[in-house]
Amino acid sequence: MSPKLTSLLTMGFAMDTVLLSDRGDLNDIEISLLARSEIGVWEGRASTQPESVTEQIATT
Incomplete structure (x- = not known):
């Protein structure tokens, strides 16, 4: 029998190029973060890559 879930913790933090x-x-x-616009x-x-590479990834 699995343990009973008693709590849930969600944390967030800013992720930037640094x-x-x-x-x-x-x-x-190399890492690139992308998000969908509205x-x-x-x-x-x-991203850790040049902007041109990140744009290419986003449009592929």
């Missing part, structure tokens, strides 16, 4: 760069360096990866278009929010 944070992504730190995580990317730690794991030796009209459904993908937009780059933060």
Whole structure:
């Protein structure tokens, strides 16, 4: 029998290019965060890559 859920904790924090760069360096990866706008278009929010690469990812 599984344990009974008694609480749920949700936390959020700002993710910017500095944070992504730190995580990317730690794991030796490139990271891009994208979000859909209200009209459904993908937009780059933060990235360790050049802006042109992030735009290309968003439109692919």
